[in-house]
Amino acid sequence: MNADGSASKYEAVIGIECHVELRTASKMFCGCRNVFGAEPNTNVCPVCLGMPGALPVPNRRAIEHLVRAGLAFGCAIPAFSKFDRKNYFYPDMPKDYQISQYDMPLAQGGVVSYFLADGTKGMCRLTRIHLEEDTGKSTHGGSGDGRIAGSSYSLIDFNRAGVPLMECVSEPDIRSAEEAVAYLETLKRTFVALGVSDVKMEEGSLRCDANVSIRLRGNTELGTKTEIKNMNSFRSVGRAIESEIARQIALLEAGTRIVQETRGWDEAGGVTHSMRSKEQAHDYRYFPDPDLAPIEFAPAALGGLRGDSEVLPQRRIERYVEADGLSIVQAQQLVDAPGVADYFDDVVARTHKPQASANFVLGECSRLANETQVPVAHSKLGAGALAELVTLVEARAITSKVAKSVLERVWRDGGSPKAIVESEGLGAVSDPNALATLVTDVLAAHAKSVDDYRAGKGAALQFLVGQAMKASRGKADPSVVEGLLRERLAAP
């Protein structure tokens, strides 16, 4: 972190609050559409504009989405929960109160776990997840750069007002920028997999703030924290936290006190800057919203919302890494591409060869998916077909070269790889006797390479193997070919 080693004296303590827009057809409390990018002020009605006399009615799906998300992280879903009003004035908040949840959120506790790049496993406790409504969007004018500072007026679009939002609050369990990003990635993966949110930071459907403080390693007291805002990608979350930790360390090393404040991340400058010199003491005057009935969940109702925990992204990643021996990156790639992990599991169930299956799914299959714009699960290469192929390769019944071309054919045209290999005689040739003539021909045709090899240029061998493979139309077992070549080259 910095050159004099002071970084190691300190430990960062980080908590993350994120707001995640839920994916629903309609808004939290009215039937207006919940979509991004519509013409300004077209998806609004008396309810989400806070018109006199309008009343909110909660969206059942939004409640269920939040509960699903909570259950995925092992949160407790209390039998009784309620909506409260959070009272404060802001021009993009139509009612000048936000319907939120104060002391009885829908989900409490829970744990988010993740892998770090070095292979260690981290976890961060959740404090709570609660449901609320989003605000409208302000565009600031007159400041030249669209920022609020220095602006002379603002223009408001209320399309986003009332969009269902879940706020996930973490405990301050995170110790590094990398961990913060890993935490967010687990959240994102989980929400996407559950279908509760698109989690598109660029569209604002996930927004997060980080509370950062540092302390001397070994201390248990918390240092003075700052709240970092305006981070618009996971990468900027990482950079902002790094930068803020470094800033705080520099201050403490210089004997300067850290001020509790809100700081904005400046992406271009790569630094945080103070947004509010003085923390205003808010008095939100929370009270139970008399327009809304409390929410009760009977254990039976929860059962229907509790999905198969084995298919949750982090659970899968852990299984792929810990039981199947895949790399963390491979495991994450399998989980992050929509539908791929299910497909992969299906293939492995037939092959019992996770690593080989992963190589195909993440290699050839993902290349073809990109090329053809057809997701693997929708290609003509069913999991059964890929399993056949993997089994053929693993039994060395075909070469990987043949496997590739067969895979490509089946991807486009369908069919059984095994049948194709059999009917077209594409089986691997591994009988040394059958390959002897081929090897002889290759050696004869490439005398220069033979000389090079004998003169100590080891790379010439790979060239000769390649030539032999080519001559066999890919069917020759490359390891057998290589053995034969070595044998013959070693002979005087």
Added chain:
Amino acid sequence: MSSTNIDIRHVAKLARLALSDDEVALYGAQLENLLVHVAELEKLPTADVVATAQVIPSRNVERDDVNTPSLPRALVLAGAPQAEGVYFRVPRIIAEEG
């Protein structure tokens, strides 16, 4: 609750109400008088009583996630004290507002 003082200026700030000095004095006196009456509630044995937020308890009153028509934009902006194009316009926002 025995205090019947009320910091009218602070409360008015929270409620976004500009008050003149005369109003501060008038409302201050009137509301302190009301708080004296309200203080009678201290006599009630409320320690073990459940608070009533809604007198007729209902639970899980929710709607299906379906779309209903929004208002035409012309109607949305018709009542706006100030609109600019397709937006509502407001004077500058001082950051502390949030």
Added chain:
Amino acid sequence: MGPLDRSAAALARAVSARELTASEVAEAMLTRVGERNPALGAYLSVTAEHARAAARRVDERIAAGESLPLAGVPLAVKDNMCLAGTRTTAASRILEGWIAPYTATAVQRCLDAGAIPIGKANLDEFAMGSSCENSALGITRNPWDQTRVPGGSSGGSVAAVAGGLATIGLGSDTGGSIREPAAFCGVVGFKPTYGRVSRYGLIAFASSLDQIGPIARTVEDAALVYDAMAGKDPADATSLDLAVEATAGFDRDDLRGVRIGIVAEFDLARLEDDVAAVYRAAYADLARLGAELVDVSLPTADYGLATYYLIAPAECSSNLARFDGVRYGLRVEGDDVGAMYEATRAAGFGPEVKRRILIGTHALSSGYYDAYYVRAQKARTLIANDFARAFERCDAIASPAAASPAFPFNAKSDPYSMYLMDYYTIPMSLAGLPALSVPCGYVTPPGSAHPLPLGLALTTPLFAERSLLSFAHVYERGTMHAERYAPPVLTEVPG
């Protein structure tokens, strides 16, 4: 009796039988309103075009063979209820000129039943008051004595019905805002169980207490309007999902077998002698009609006012935050948004609204929430429990609807003395109970040229609207108080 002075039931029958058209009724009523409203001030705006269009639709439906329970019945709508395309002000400067883009469910249901919306009736600003004097937009006079208030906050709707400017009216009752003015103007005012009638489109004052109800000249008419409005509304999450029994079509002729509770704490000796005498006579009439009078106690009733004046302002402080000069209504410009808010709200709200916003904000604020708001909610529980216990001993409670007849303008200059007007109605509101006021006699206070009406309040357990209205109907038929006198405005002014 001309069509305008018939009961809603009789008028709807005549229109349904095509003895006269809804359009004829509407035109006649609009003419009368044009003559009388300037003096009475019941309406803030007359919705002539809406009335004519509604009347045409009713006539078409009748012609098509439909029979409508409120066919052609002129309706006064309290101006805190939205009717699409009409000025809807809540009698506040802050909403002056706002045109509602949608219609309140309760209003729509009345229109669907054939009612003709004549106008938007005056009220205390945002329904906060007991005299209509808090309206920022006009004065409403009591049809019985134009030097006196009509009561409030539904004073305009009540004055319209009492003064013959509507056959039925819609009011909203938060702490007595239907019952007290109905008593002051000698008509029937009925607040159903909280949640029976949708609040969607009713400009909120105190959400956990507000309830829309009918105002009418007879109990039967009130029942007709209630039957048209009541029932679950998917747009109001607090509207009750319970079957609504039709209340009109009464099946009892007397009160035999009915136990009526008289509340010990509502000591009539505290009232003026002549007023107390009227109530004693009313109780005696209940007994004469067959009821068994039983003593009941509401030990916490005296705490109703204090409880109410914390809960209602707390909710109002939040409900009225939205009047901020951004999306609709008044804006007073300021250098920044905060200054604009403060200037707009200072200019837009009247003194009583400001007082309640201030006290409510205080009651919810950090450090005071438990002592004020939560304690008031607990007191509310105790008050509701008292009623539950009382109803173990009786089927209905009879009590004064107000402590006095209508008072002269400017008689209550101190806010707290005005709050005391709600003393008899607030406990029922806090408990969510169905309650009504029905004319029960007259007093002639010194200086008044005419007798002024008083109202008897009847209250039943939650959801017992059917019993409540049938008891009131028996009382009304058995006493005929409304037939003894008519408001001078009806006899002195031609029309």
